[in-house]
Amino acid sequence: AIGGAQPYLYALFLLEIVHRNKTLSNILAVFSDPKYGSKMVVTLVFSFLLSYVYAAIAYANFASDMRTVDSVGATGGTIDEVAVAQCESLLQCLVFVANDGLRAGGGIGDLVTRPEGEVSLRMLYDFSYFLLQILFMLAIIQAIIIDAFGALRDNLNDADQNQRTVCYVCGLADDEFGGDFGRHVAKDHNMWMYTAFLCYLDQTDETNYTGLESYVVELIKKRSLDFFPISRARCLEEGSARIDPSGRK
Numbered sequence: 001a002i003g004g005a006q007p008y009l010y011a012l013f014l015l016e017i018v019h020r021n022k023t024l025s026n027i028l029a030v031f032s033d034p035k036y037g038s039k040m041v042v043t044l045v046f047s048f049l050l051s052y053v054y055a056a057i058a059y060a061n062f063a064s065d066m067r068t069v070d071s072v073g074a075t076g077g078t079i080d081e082v083a084v085a086q087c088e089s090l091l092q093c094l095v096f097v098a099n100d101g102l103r104a105g106g107g108i109g110d111l112v113t114r115p116e117g118e119v120s121l122r123m124l125y126d127f128s129y130f131l132l133q134i135l136f137m138l139a140i141i142q143a144i145i146i147d148a149f150g151a152l153r154d155n156l157n158d159a160d161q162n163q164r165t166v167c168y169v170c171g172l173a174d175d176e177f178g179g180d181f182g183r184h185v186a187k188d189h190n191m192w193m194y195t196a197f198l199c200y201l202d203q204t205d206e207t208n209y210t211g212l213e214s215y216v217v218e219l220i221k222k223r224s225l226d227f228f229p230i231s232r233a234r235c236l237e238e239g240s241a242r243i244d245p246s247g248r249k
Helices: 007-020 022-032 034-061 092-105 120-165 181-188 191-203 213-222 234-241
Strands: 068-075 078-085
Touching: 007 022, 022 120, 034 092, 034 120, 092 120, 181 191, 181 234, 191 213
Parallel strands: none
Antiparallel strands: 068 078
């Protein structure tokens, strides 16, 4: 019904790619992280407050200067230009400063007409806006974004390194196995065998459980992982048992 009333809403279904694509999901996860999301929100709020301060100053002191030049048409082959006031009210001034000012490369000074007469205060106003909003605040926002994506890259690299060098079942690193790590994760602690076992327990009637299976099910109900050989591997324990106190096998 919604799609029939507003066909353009079908475009929203294209966002399904975010759910299906791992890279895009990770990008959105960056901004959903409270650590970086809160920093971004606080920075944007502070930037808006600065815009309000500058809008109030402009409305009180430079309202007559806050005019942009727009082309209104052609007369006799020439383009007519007219000055449009942008600060006739505080709200209009705020919208102009916060919207147009931030999107201008050089700040408000690039948009409005040059002041008449004394220019020192306007020069200070324009330059301070450019310095605080365009250089500092936008640079801070960019730094937060870069820092967030840098942390995402580090986390993904750490996760990839962990998957390749740490046993999923026991949590022991590959250097514990003296070059036999591949056989360990493929035979001794194959995570898919553990997964198949848990699926088997879920699909099997409780009356058909063996004693060991009943024990594991009870631990699962208690949300306990004690049945996993955490920090233990039989191949390591058997290797240690074959060494006598003198250090000979």
